[in-house]
Amino acid sequence: MNENPYKPIDAEIIDIIDESPTIKTFVIVPQSEFRFATGQFVELTLPGIGEAPFTPSSSPKETERMDISIMKAGQVTGLLHECGKGQKVGIRGPYGNGYPVDSFVGKEVLIVGGGVGLAPIRSLFLTLVDRIKDFKRVVCRFGARTPEDLIYKESLFGEWPKIDGVDMKLTVDNSDDGWSGNVGVVTTIVKSDDVDINNSAVVICGPPIMMKFATMQALEYGFRPDDIYLSMEKNMSCGIGKCGHCMIGKYYVCKDGPVFTYEQIRKYPKIWD
Amino acid sequence: MPVISKIQIKNASITKTNLFKLLDLISQEKFLIAPAEGPDLEDINFLPVTGAEQICFDYENTLVPPKEYFFGQSECMFSFSPRSNESITVTDQSEELVFFGVRPCDVKAIELLDKFYERSFVDDYYLSKRACSVIISVACSQLNEECFCTSVGSGPVLTEGFDIQLIDAGNDFAVQVGSEKGLQLYEQYQDFFGAPIDVDAEKEFEKAKASEPGFDLQRVYDRLKSNKVDDRLWADIARRCQSCGLCLLLCPTCSCYTVIDRVTPNGRNLRMREWDCCYFEGFTRMAGGQNPVKPKEEMIKRKYYHKLVQQIDEFGMSGCTGCGRCNTVCVGNVNWLENIRKIEGSGRDV
Numbered sequence: 001m002n003e004n005p006y007k008p009i010d011a012e013i014i015d016i017i018d019e020s021p022t023i024k025t026f027v028i029v030p031q032s033e034f035r036f037a038t039g040q041f042v043e044l045t046l047p048g049i050g051e052a053p054f055t056p057s058s059s060p061k062e063t064e065r066m067d068i069s070i071m072k073a074g075q076v077t078g079l080l081h082e083c084g085k086g087q088k089v090g091i092r093g094p095y096g097n098g099y100p101v102d103s104f105v106g107k108e109v110l111i112v113g114g115g116v117g118l119a120p121i122r123s124l125f126l127t128l129v130d131r132i133k134d135f136k137r138v139v140c141r142f143g144a145r146t147p148e149d150l151i152y153k154e155s156l157f158g159e160w161p162k163i164d165g166v167d168m169k170l171t172v173d174n175s176d177d178g179w180s181g182n183v184g185v186v187t188t189i190v191k192s193d194d195v196d197i198n199n200s201a202v203v204i205c206g207p208p209i210m211m212k213f214a215t216m217q218a219l220e221y222g223f224r225p226d227d228i229y230l231s232m233e234k235n236m237s238c239g240i241g242k243c244g245h246c247m248i249g250k251y252y253v254c255k256d257g258p259v260f261t262y263e264q265i266r267k268y269p270k271i272w273d
Numbered sequence: 274m275p276v277i278s279k280i281q282i283k284n285a286s287i288t289k290t291n292l293f294k295l296l297d298l299i300s301q302e303k304f305l306i307a308p309a310e311g312p313d314l315e316d317i318n319f320l321p322v323t324g325a326e327q328i329c330f331d332y333e334n335t336l337v338p339p340k341e342y343f344f345g346q347s348e349c350m351f352s353f354s355p356r357s358n359e360s361i362t363v364t365d366q367s368e369e370l371v372f373f374g375v376r377p378c379d380v381k382a383i384e385l386l387d388k389f390y391e392r393s394f395v396d397d398y399y400l401s402k403r404a405c406s407v408i409i410s411v412a413c414s415q416l417n418e419e420c421f422c423t424s425v426g427s428g429p430v431l432t433e434g435f436d437i438q439l440i441d442a443g444n445d446f447a448v449q450v451g452s453e454k455g456l457q458l459y460e461q462y463q464d465f466f467g468a469p470i471d472v473d474a475e476k477e478f479e480k481a482k483a484s485e486p487g488f489d490l491q492r493v494y495d496r497l498k499s500n501k502v503d504d505r506l507w508a509d510i511a512r513r514c515q516s517c518g519l520c521l522l523l524c525p526t527c528s529c530y531t532v533i534d535r536v537t538p539n540g541r542n543l544r545m546r547e548w549d550c551c552y553f554e555g556f557t558r559m560a561g562g563q564n565p566v567k568p569k570e571e572m573i574k575r576k577y578y579h580k581l582v583q584q585i586d587e588f589g590m591s592g593c594t595g596c597g598r599c600n601t602v603c604v605g606n607v608n609w610l611e612n613i614r615k616i617e618g619s620g621r622d623v
Contacts, residue, residue, distance in 0.1 A: 005394050006350050006532070006544065047353060048542040050534045052560065074560025090353075208563060235559045237532050240394035243549070244529030245557060247575070248565075250583050255393075273565050 005240050008045045008090025009034070013083060014065070019151035020144075023116055024081055025057065025069040030091055033063050038127040039098035039120055039231070039259050043239050044068060044076075045090030046083070052076040053095075053236040055258070057119040059126035066091075069119035069151060095239040096258045099124050099203065099229065108136045108195040112214045114143045114186050114206030118151050120231055121205050125160070132165040139194050140168040143186030143210070147172050147179045167194075187213050192221040205231040212272035215262055225263035232265065233258050276387050276403040278453040279433060284469035285448040285459070287439070292446060295465040297325035299371050306342065307373040308332045319372065333417045334376050334596060338525035340386060342370065343402045346522075347547045350398060350532075354541060367401070371458065372408040377428035377438075378420065378594040380410045382525030384434045388588045389528060398546075407454045412440045412474075416481045419597030421610055424487035427594040430474040440472045447472040486610070488617045490581070490591060496616050497582045503619045507570040510612060513605035514573060518550035520599035520609065526580070526592050529556075551576055577616065 011034075015027035028044075036042065038060050045051040052074070058067035072081045101124070109128060113121040121142075128138050140160075144150040150170065161168040169189045171182040182189050186206070202223055204214045211230060218228050234246035234253045241255035249268040251257060265271050287295065299305050300322050307328040309320040316336040317329050375383075387403060390396040413422070413429035422428030431438055436455030439446040447470050450459045459466065496502055521527045531549040534542050549556060552573075557566040566572050580592030599609045 004351075004397070006546075045534075048534055048536050051532065071561075077560055208565075233559075234565060235557050238530070238546075241392075242390070242394070242396060242528070243531060243546075244551060245531070245549070247579070247583075249578070250586060270565060270567070270571055273563070273567055 006092065006238070008043070008051070008092040011089050011091045013085055013087040013089060016083075016085060019069060019153075020149045022073075022149075023069055023071045023151050025067050025151075026080065026083075027065055027067055028089060028091065029065050034066065034091065034094075035063055036060050036066075036094035037098035038101065038123045040094035040096045041233070041236065041239070041254075041258060042066075042068075042091050042093035042095070043236075044080075045092070046076055046079055047088065047090065049079050050076050051090070051092075053233070053239065053254075055120035055123065055231070055233070057122040059123060059130065061127075061130065067122075069116065069122070071116040093239060095236070095254050097256070099127075099259055101127055104128070104201050105134045106136065106199075108139060108200035110139045110141070110190070110195045110200055110202045112141045112186055112190055112202065112204045112206070112218075114210040115145065115149065116151070117206030117210070117231070118142060118144075121203070122152055122155075124203065129160075129163050129166065132163065135165070136199070137195065138166050140166065141171075141186055141190045141194070142168070143171040143173070143189070143206075145173045147176055185213070186210060187217050190214065190217060197222045201227050201229060203229045203231075208272045219262075225266055226261045228262040230260055230262060230265070231258050232260050232271070276391070276400060277384070277434065277436070279451060280453055280456060282433075283450040283456065283459070285450065285466040286442070286445050286468060286470040287448050287466050288445050291465045291467075292439070293325050295462055296328060296373055298462070299373075300324055300327075304368060304370045305373060306339070306370055308335050319374075328373065330374075332374070334379070334420075334598075336598070337523060338379050338382060338596065338598065339372060339375055340379075340382065340525055340528075342372075342406070343383070343399050344386065344528060344530075347545060348398065349543045349545055352537075352541045352543045367405055370402075370406045372406060373411075375408050375410045376596070377410060377412055377431045377435075378422045378596040379525050380408060380431060380435050381422075381427035381590070381594040382596070383408070385526050385584065385588060385590055385592065385594070386528060388590075407436045407458050409437045409439065409455075409458075410435050411446075412438060413481070414441045416484050417597065419600040419610070420595050421485050421487055421597065422595035423482040423485050425490055425591040425593055425595045427591070429481045432474070440474065442470055442472050445470055486614070488610075488614050490585075493581055493613055493617045494585055496619055497578055501619060502574075502616050504570070506612065506615050506619065507574050510573045510607055511569040513607050514552060514569065515605050516552050516554060516569075517604060518552050519602045519604070520607070521550040521552055521576075522548060523598045523602055525594060525596055525598070526584075551579075577612070581613070581616075 010031040011028045017025040041055045043051045054068045056066045057069045171189045175183045202218050236246045236254040237243045239254050241252040246253035307322045308317050317332045318335045319339045390399040435451045438449040529549045530546045558564040584592030
């Protein structure tokens, strides 16, 4: 970590991958070694424009480069989408707690993801499969609005489902002609017998409405509230528990999260909005 | 290192004539910040003074709290060139600032901010400015119309947490020195001070409490924490609040900000932090338009919860120090004190 927590270090965008009409993955190389734990987030600076929080989508094992998948949504992300290779950026962090991967050991891990929510999940997935023998199974249930909106297509339809110990199903809300898979929101492919509910953890990341229904479904299936892990990304600005933008009740999402169990935050109103 | 190292309180006194002379000397030798009338406005604020005659001694409290000297409204943290992030940190202020006339509620507010900025991550921008400041506070001898320090344990006289505290005793002030920094200042100007005199701080407190339309903080805390407040109260506040943010900007304990970039005409990028308010609609709105703190009732509730529950839990002191500024400036006539009293009474027949 930098001496001054607000100061970014130099980094360069060395590659840009189009993932969907609104999402690109930026491959960046920080000037000096930058380590993070899966699920932690960083603040990415576009010099003179500002900074915004993102969770890297690459494996923490890769310390030379980092992938950050970004949906075009606001000012910083909009301008990032116009950048080309060679663009200088800044990066500071990592911040927050990340996924408690060690506590998943010996369990089945059910990952429910939607849309750009697959970005942090990719990092988690790569971390899990790297030591896949430590977990009973990794069960993925991913969705997007349309087939076009599914990101990481190459991996989703290529190597990931073939990995031993991985069970993967995909769905889209609306199909086009070329889609032969399931049609429906992601909860339609999560079944009560997908995993052993008494010995598993559920990780949910996606748009708020999807997280709400996936959580309700998990509770209905009998998962305990403290086995449900939610990525509660908010409007993090300082990243260090000071500026106040990301508070949920007593928690600063940037410092106490962004990963919370449902048990931790269930009593706060409007967590899904 | 904590910004205040408490010591066992040392008592002394100073005559009002000597105090004037002392402040005059300090204003020549150091940077003195004291209540004064601005050049264009009649409002009393903490301003740099270069002579004791510029100081306003007859004031209730300043319009703007002293926090801006430690946590600037708009502060450049560092600048960097457009081509890289190689940055230059803006030089921290390192010259000693002496404050005179800070009221106990504002001293308490600074104590809260100290705790907030000292807990991880440690914020050097704030703490470096605090480290080179020393505060001579003046206890209140009467309660003003809108304030309620006795209900939140921050006045009218402090029992600890000050550098130097003056308590009015007619022709003299009783002087209490409560920290290392205060002691240094006291020793440097020792000749101005006299032998201790008696003041009955407890009597002052009881007198003030009797005249104050106070509330029981514990009860307010319990009501808010157990979510037992009548929803109609939040709806009423939400209807009247214009989201102008004035109550928060003038709050001595509010510390929210946003981190943004500004570009100078010669193309350097400035990484700024600027005051922000949780009553602004965009405060929690994310890129893409999602806003987790909606409707407005939730926004309102969040402020009351933060100051009267969360900060008590985290720092062991109220996030409201009872200065009453927010009550006097609200354009929608939202009265924080009145609402706290309604929260206290909710659940009863009122």
